[in-house]
Amino acid sequence: MHAVGVAAHAFASKGELYQELAAEMDALLAGESDGIANLANAAAAIFDRLPDLNWAGFYLLRGDVLVLGPFQGKVACTRIEVGKGVCGTAVTRRASICVEDVHAFPGHIACDSASESELVVPLMRDGQVFGVLDLDSPRLARFDSDDQAGCEALAAIISRHLAVTPSA
Numbered sequence: 001m002h003a004v005g006v007a008a009h010a011f012a013s014k015g016e017l018y019q020e021l022a023a024e025m026d027a028l029l030a031g032e033s034d035g036i037a038n039l040a041n042a043a044a045a046i047f048d049r050l051p052d053l054n055w056a057g058f059y060l061l062r063g064d065v066l067v068l069g070p071f072q073g074k075v076a077c078t079r080i081e082v083g084k085g086v087c088g089t090a091v092t093r094r095a096s097i098c099v100e101d102v103h104a105f106p107g108h109i110a111c112d113s114a115s116e117s118e119l120v121v122p123l124m125r126d127g128q129v130f131g132v133l134d135l136d137s138p139r140l141a142r143f144d145s146d147d148q149a150g151c152e153a154l155a156a157i158i159s160r161h162l163a164v165t166p167s168a
Contacts, residue, residue, distance in 0.1 A: 018150030021049050025154055029161035040070035042158050047072035054114055055136035059087050077111040085109035087132050090120040094129055098148050100141040119143040121155045
């Protein structure tokens with residue numbers, strides 16, 4: 001698990017943290033046309049700024065399979081079928097999924113045995129899912145509705161900055 005940055009403690013609320021991170025993300029990704037570069041920087045910024053994460057990154061949809069994209073954390077699962085695990089289920093539902101206890105999620109795919117909770121947010125363009133933002137934490141119930149709303153805002157910013165779907 002990475003060290004919690006000092007900046008994360010400077011905010012009175014999660015909402016303020018996510019507002020600041022959204023502004024930083026928008027500026028960070030502006031002007032860069034390469035999708036992989038933008039996803040790599042987005043994963044690094046999220047991992048650095050959000051406390052209690054052991055994994056932050058992206059899976060990109062290739063047919064009926066999510067393929068590992070840029071991330072921060074331990075080695076990850078390379079491919080996840082749509083409809084499988086939390087990531088694949090989020091694609092099928094076309095909606096974010098916040099899981100308080102991954103061990104209670106039917107069909108959870110354990111890429112890192114230290115993960116206890118997970119938040120997955122679909123990346124959308126023109127109403128279609130093209131990938132997911134995936135966050136894991138070693139803390140049970142780490143994510144709540146504020147995290148979900150904040151990460152959905154981040155996913156919208158990231159999606160807007162990706163001019164074309166990054167190639168695998």
